[in-house]
Amino acid sequence: MILGSTSILYDSGMYGSVVQPLLTDLYQITMCYGYWRSNKHNQNSVFELFFRKNPFKGEFTIFCGLRDVIVFLENFTITDEDVQYLKSVMPDAEPEFFHYMQSLDPKQMKIRAQKEGSVCFPRVPLITLEGPLALCQLVETTLLTLVNFASLVATNAVRYRLAAGDDKILLEFGLRRAQGPDGGLTASKYCYVGGFNATSNVLAGKMYGIPIKGTQAHSFVTSFSKISELKEQKTTLKSKNGAQECDLVDLTIKYLEDVKNVLEIPEIHEGELASFIAYACAFPENFLVLIDTYATLGSGIASFLAVALALDHIGYRATGVRIDSGDLAYQSHVVHDKMCLVADRLGVEWFKTGLTIVASNDLDEETLYSFRNQDHKINAFGIGTNLVTCLNQPALGCVYKIVEIEGRPCMKLAQEVGKMTFPGNKKVYRLQGSQGTAILDLISTEHEPKPEINQPVLCRDPFTATKRAYCKPSSIQELLVPVWDENGCVEPVQTLQEVREFVLESLKSLRADVKRKLNPTPYKVSLSNKLFDFMHDQWLQNAPIGQLD
Structure with missing residues (x-):
């Protein structure tokens, strides 16, 4: 029996008292202090929020939590009470730092994101933030906690x-x-x-x-x-x-x-x-x-x-x-x-x-x-x-990584190839076939021209040079679109009902074999030829040369 209203509310209520700037890890604040002391805090940076593996042994994920991110940014305030607490846990920090913290304004950032409710895939940025280094760093944990569980439970x-x-x-x-x-x-x-x-x-x-x-x-x-x-x-x-x-x-x-x-x-x-x-x-x-x-x-x-x-x-x-x-x-x-x-x-x-x-x-x-x-x-x-509880997999594992600082691409290297990041600010396109289903997601450098419909596009596997193919898309969708700038939210936030409807629409773009439970077909995430070459050049330049004794 339906016992309640079905009107859609703008849901700032739960987050008004809980989701705030101090809902973060201490190291975000200590890094901010380090940036400030080093006079790096205002350097222009680019960060990406993404995940490395689909949950539940599947081949797709549903991106959710963007509405909550916008609510958080719109209500971002570091209060006097917050400052008093921070001073108690960072007694050796210079007092001017806390004045700086209170001056932080999320409207100094530009944010692009996939549309909430989209089907999404590993390594493809869900959200890209560009702005002052310390500010972009400070919001990391809060954004992760808003996106991780929301996307996981929606996918479930x-x-x-x-x-x-x-x-x-x-x-x-x-x-x-x-x-x-x-x-x-x-x-x-x-x-x-x-x-x-x-x-x-x-x-x-x-x-x-x-x-x-x-x-x-x-x-x-x-x-x-x-x-x-x-x-x-x-x-x-x-x-x-x-x-x-x-x-x-x-x-x-x-x-x-x-x-x-x-x-x-x-x-x-x-x-x-x-x-x-x-x-x-x-x-x-x-x-x-x-x-x-x-x-x-x-x-x-x-x-x-x-x-x-x-x-x-x-x-x-x-x-x-x-x-x-x-x-x-x-x-x-x-x-x-x-x-x-x-x-x-x-x-x-x-x-x-x-x-x-x-x-x-x-x-x-x-x-x-x-x-x-x-x-x-x-x-x-x-x-x-x-x-x-998402019992089969209790966490999605979204991560938040810097990819550019003052125009210089940044790249995380690791012994596990799967933990490497793609350097630089980027664009992402979904290439679709004649039936309207998605073929692959293509990640390119920021300044590359957009792929053209019905023209062959060389798509590269990120880590294997011999895995490459041409794709001739019937339609192309740019996935990362502006959602936040110096004026705040770029467009009205989708209602919960609109996000729900878009989830169903987005799912229709996937082939049945990608969505099936048993042995689903892996969905391809590829790099443009230019980004592939650039990433591998950066890899060689930054990877230390080992020594055999």
């Missing part, structure tokens, strides 16, 4: 959507298992962006305009023991058209005998039936109950159908049932069959297609794929722990 949600299929309802039920309240809110927000239909998180609904849904737990069912408990409660309901008033207890008991005869169920649990009647009295328009407290295929489904028939008698349509234990695929078949049998025998045709079966119980991506192979009858999935 998309994978669950692909596993479940487009026709299923996905409900995020993870708040109680999330990594603290901020993790719970972030997860709810970006699971919705990644394709989930609703959340159980009421605060997320209030703050972000996400649809909220929820029903009941076993405690509600087990809190009732007898029908007689309902005598002290109001169990009369007006029919939906207001023409009559009926006692739902009497009406349910009347239909219960019919249901028991049709389903050949001799006994039901009286407390369970009482709890369902009480819940129906409270929510006649949205009657969806948990039926596995005692016997899913016995008392649970029979009691539900008796109450559903009583509600139907006075003009209301029950919503459905939730199953939270046992063999969910098998039980969904049996529950659906019983619904159809009662529909045929008692003449309530809409029971066949109008009742929802919701499944929950620590579901994961593999289970959803398994269900698809069992031709299950589940309409909606409630997913919590494995989704919001």
Whole structure:
């Protein structure tokens, strides 16, 4: 049942008190002091935020968190209270440094980024920042924490959507298992962006305009023991058209005998039936109950159908049932069959297609794929722990590296080739084929001309000289676009709903074999011929020559 507003809010609320300049690692501030003492703090620099490997053994990632980055920058302030604290942890720093810190203004930076909700790939910059060295350095950790988990959980949600299929309802039920309240809110927000239909998180609904849904737990069912408990409660309901008033207890008991005869169920649990009647009295328009407290295929489904028939008698349509234990695929078949049998025998045709079966119980991506192979009858999935904690991979691993200082390209070398960076300020293009699907992402130097449509482009593997190919794109998309300059945000920030819609649009640009779970095809990220040569020249110039003894 939807219990909250679906309007989209500009979500500065959660971050107003938590995401601030001091939400960073100490070494960002100590480096800023080092830059300032060395008079390097205002040198023009370029930094890139990217990741090195797709999560969940997949071949794509969803870029999220840009909206939160913009909110952070718009509210960037180092307060007097912040300065007093910094002085206490850096007692030997010169006082003028703290005056400098308070003068920092994010509008001194220029930022380009991929569009939020884009499918993205390893080593391709998600965000590029250009501006004073100390300022660009200071925001590193904050940007990483805003982008890392948002992108990870959105990617996880998309994978669950692909596993479940487009026709299923996905409900995020993870708040109680999330990594603290901020993790719970972030997860709810970006699971919705990644394709989930609703959340159980009421605060997320209030703050972000996400649809909220929820029903009941076993405690509600087990809190009732007898029908007689309902005598002290109001169990009369007006029919939906207001023409009559009926006692739902009497009406349910009347239909219960019919249901028991049709389903050949001799006994039901009286407390369970009482709890369902009480819940129906409270929510006649949205009657969806948990039926596995005692016997899913016995008392649970029979009691539900008796109450559903009583509600139907006075003009209301029950919503459905939730199953939270046992063999969910098998039980969904049996529950659906019983619904159809009662529909045929008692003449309530809409029971066949109008009742929802919701499944929950620590579901994961593999289970959803398994269900698809069992031709299950589940309409909606409630997913919590494995989704919001990203149990299969708890971190994305975004990094933030300097690539240029005062026009001089910078390059990180390492014994692990995978940790090397591409030097210099760059541009990124997505080359697409005639069917509109992406062929590869091409990274070029800043001043190279843009590739041309229907003209061959030489694309190089970053680390293997013999891996090269020509690509003749039918369309070309420049991925890094301006989002922030001296005036602040360049364009209005996308709403959460717009980001959600763009995720679905962006996914359509990927071939099915790149998105599949089992042995997905690696997506190519290539360098232009000029950038390849330049990077390898820099590599040779900066790599020390070893000595063999």
